[in-house]
Amino acid sequence: MKYIGIDLGGTGIKAGVVDEKGNILCKADCPTGVERGYEAVIRDMAGLCEAVVQKAGMSMDDIAAIGIGLPGIYDPATGLVPFCTNLHWHQVPVTAEMHKYLDKPVYIDNDATVAGLAESVAGVSAGAKVSIFVTLGTGVGGGIIVDGKPYSGPHGVASEIGHMITVVGGELCTCGNRGCWERYASATAIIREGRKFAQAHPDCAIAKAVGGDLDAITAKTVIDLAKSGDPDAAKLFDDYVTHLCVGLVNLINLYDPEIIALGGGVSHSGQFLLDAVNEKLPSMVFYKTMPYAKIELAKLGNDAGIIGAAMLGRK
Amino acid sequence: MKYIGIDLGGTGIKAGVVDEKGNILCKADCPTGVERGYEAVIRDMAGLCEAVVQKAGMSMDDIAAIGIGLPGIYDPATGLVPFCTNLHWHQVPVTAEMHKYLDKPVYIDNDATVAGLAESVAGVSAGAKVSIFVTLGTGVGGGIIVDGKPYSGPHGVASEIGHMITVVGGELCTCGNRGCWERYASATAIIREGRKFAQAHPDCAIAKAVGGDLDAITAKTVIDLAKSGDPDAAKLFDDYVTHLCVGLVNLINLYDPEIIALGGGVSHSGQFLLDAVNEKLPSMVFYKTMPYAKIELAKLGNDAGIIGAAMLGRK
Numbered sequence: 001m002k003y004i005g006i007d008l009g010g011t012g013i014k015a016g017v018v019d020e021k022g023n024i025l026c027k028a029d030c031p032t033g034v035e036r037g038y039e040a041v042i043r044d045m046a047g048l049c050e051a052v053v054q055k056a057g058m059s060m061d062d063i064a065a066i067g068i069g070l071p072g073i074y075d076p077a078t079g080l081v082p083f084c085t086n087l088h089w090h091q092v093p094v095t096a097e098m099h100k101y102l103d104k105p106v107y108i109d110n111d112a113t114v115a116g117l118a119e120s121v122a123g124v125s126a127g128a129k130v131s132i133f134v135t136l137g138t139g140v141g142g143g144i145i146v147d148g149k150p151y152s153g154p155h156g157v158a159s160e161i162g163h164m165i166t167v168v169g170g171e172l173c174t175c176g177n178r179g180c181w182e183r184y185a186s187a188t189a190i191i192r193e194g195r196k197f198a199q200a201h202p203d204c205a206i207a208k209a210v211g212g213d214l215d216a217i218t219a220k221t222v223i224d225l226a227k228s229g230d231p232d233a234a235k236l237f238d239d240y241v242t243h244l245c246v247g248l249v250n251l252i253n254l255y256d257p258e259i260i261a262l263g264g265g266v267s268h269s270g271q272f273l274l275d276a277v278n279e280k281l282p283s284m285v286f287y288k289t290m291p292y293a294k295i296e297l298a299k300l301g302n303d304a305g306i307i308g309a310a311m312l313g314r315k
Numbered sequence: 316m317k318y319i320g321i322d323l324g325g326t327g328i329k330a331g332v333v334d335e336k337g338n339i340l341c342k343a344d345c346p347t348g349v350e351r352g353y354e355a356v357i358r359d360m361a362g363l364c365e366a367v368v369q370k371a372g373m374s375m376d377d378i379a380a381i382g383i384g385l386p387g388i389y390d391p392a393t394g395l396v397p398f399c400t401n402l403h404w405h406q407v408p409v410t411a412e413m414h415k416y417l418d419k420p421v422y423i424d425n426d427a428t429v430a431g432l433a434e435s436v437a438g439v440s441a442g443a444k445v446s447i448f449v450t451l452g453t454g455v456g457g458g459i460i461v462d463g464k465p466y467s468g469p470h471g472v473a474s475e476i477g478h479m480i481t482v483v484g485g486e487l488c489t490c491g492n493r494g495c496w497e498r499y500a501s502a503t504a505i506i507r508e509g510r511k512f513a514q515a516h517p518d519c520a521i522a523k524a525v526g527g528d529l530d531a532i533t534a535k536t537v538i539d540l541a542k543s544g545d546p547d548a549a550k551l552f553d554d555y556v557t558h559l560c561v562g563l564v565n566l567i568n569l570y571d572p573e574i575i576a577l578g579g580g581v582s583h584s585g586q587f588l589l590d591a592v593n594e595k596l597p598s599m600v601f602y603k604t605m606p607y608a609k610i611e612l613a614k615l616g617n618d619a620g621i622i623g624a625a626m627l628g629r630k
Binding site: 073075082083128129130144146152153154155156157158159160161163164165166167168170175176177184242243246249250251252253254255256257258283284286287289290291292 | 390398467474492564566570
């Protein structure tokens with residue numbers, strides 16, 4: 001049997017037909033059009049399922065289930081999506097709406113969770129009993145996979161790893177707390193610190209790299225300068241890595257995964273990031289002579305959403 | 316069938332015969348005598364098993380398995396206890412030594428983990444799919460129970476919840492890191508802050524309560540004064556509760572348990588502690604309108620070690 005995976009984002013919907021092993025056989029996409037309301041978006045998701053199955057030269061009879069990864073959470077108790085960031089959805093009956101168009105089992109989970117599932121099936125974490133995927137982007141999201149299944153908790157609110165507090169009284173977070181890990185381990189954190197530094201030191205290499213237009217500073221600006229040996233950027237990057245490692249160590253002390261896979265924008269700095277993490281982490285883990293999680297780069301990139309969503313349906 | 320549970324501590328060994336439901340039928344204990352080396356300690360554990368079974372009017376044929384909770388970790392890959400704090404044990408073959416004396420399956424886990432298992436079988440967390448036990452004592456330990464089983468992770472190093480870092484760059488911890496939760500959420504933290512305050516304010520109620528002998532300040536000194544309305548102690552207690560809640564919120568965001576049970580010395584402040592936590596926690600959880608973990612007091616007290624160890628053998 002094959003599975004359909006849907007990656008529902010704020011700007012686009014991507015769908016794919018995926019086999020048992022997590023290989024994408026065929027893909028299709030369309031814009032989300034959030035402003036039209038959830039009924040229209042879900043109708044388009046169902047239409048995209050029909051389209052991608054046809055494109056693959058198959059029929060709906062070949063499809064065992066449909067999985068959806070979305071930037072929010074699913075409440076297994078009510079069957080509703082209580083929150084979906086960027087889509088402004090509250091208590092949306094996604095499964096019931098999908099069933100208006102398609103008579104297939106529908107599985108739903110958070111997009112970062114689903115990406116973690118994809119990595120554990122067909123990516124860098126394949127074969128691990130416990131793995132965690134951490135996406136280092138605008139925010140920090142995560143997927144915790146235990147025994148081949150996403151760990152979402154009894155109320156569906158687990159895996160909010162970006163909102164673990166690592167700096168009591170620290171930076172104000174969008175969630176209302178202070179000092180959440182994502183305020184320090186996201187690409188946004190590198191940008192914030194880069195701009196702050198460039199503002200205080202207008203002659204620094206970071207400011208020069210953007211011709212003085214500090215709004216143009218990205219995480220890549222800072223990381224590329226750190227790579228090239230600029231001491232200021234290297235210091236900012238080192239501070240970033242410290243904060244990143246604090247959260248990684250917390251994940252290790254709490255979940256003891258075999259692999260933590262890093263994805264998202266910051267992970268594009270590749271081996272440079274891994275080397276920095278692997279230099280700092282060993283002195284921070286609790287049991288220093290015991291084996292602990294390997295830190296790796298996620299490898300499925302943008303396809304992780306489709307693959308992982310599809311794999312929700314593989315029982 | 317019945318089970319033997321052994322609670323191995325730095326000063327004493329306690330053993331009990333326990334039924335399927337976690338009821339202790341009979342107990343016995345003896346001093347640990349750590350200085351004699353692990354062979355002698357384990358021989359005494361085996362002897363205590365024989366003694367407690369006899370005391371219960373049973374024979375070893377009635378016993379399905381022996382469980383041991385100890386202040387360290389067990390490595391399922393090697394069958395050894397790599398570390399056991401207070402006992403100065405390194406790579407000790409506990410199972411093999413026990414098998415010199417008794418031909419029964421032996422199960423081993425961390426003492427806080429085992430106490431969590433006890434609460435989930437016969438205590439306040441009974442019936443919960445996911446529960447976490449947090450002991451607030453000299454340090455902060457924990458047991459994470461998922462689907463009736465202790466979650467110890469692939470390398471056996473999970474559940475080190477006291478060493479999650481909540482204050483980057485904070486107080487130096489015994490583990491070598493800075494800012495571990497146990498530096499802020501343990502009884503030790505209340506004592507440290509109480510003494511620090513009393514030193515700076517020799518006329519404060521805390522200093523007076525111990526007749527100026529600041530070394531005599533305990534967590535109870537501070538908490539009792541906070542209860543009685545002393546504003547300085549109340550402020551220290553409020554800061555303590557903030558730090559406690561930060562770690563609880565992290566556990567909620569990562570594990571989404573149905574219950575978090577608080578045990579250990581600080582939990583003896585009872586409803587006063589629960590009320591303070593329940594006032595602060597709701598504004599700190601990520602999904603503010605979703606159900607999340609209830610915070611409760613653990614209820615098995617000192618028996619949790621025996622009960623939980625015994626329940627390790629119940630498959």
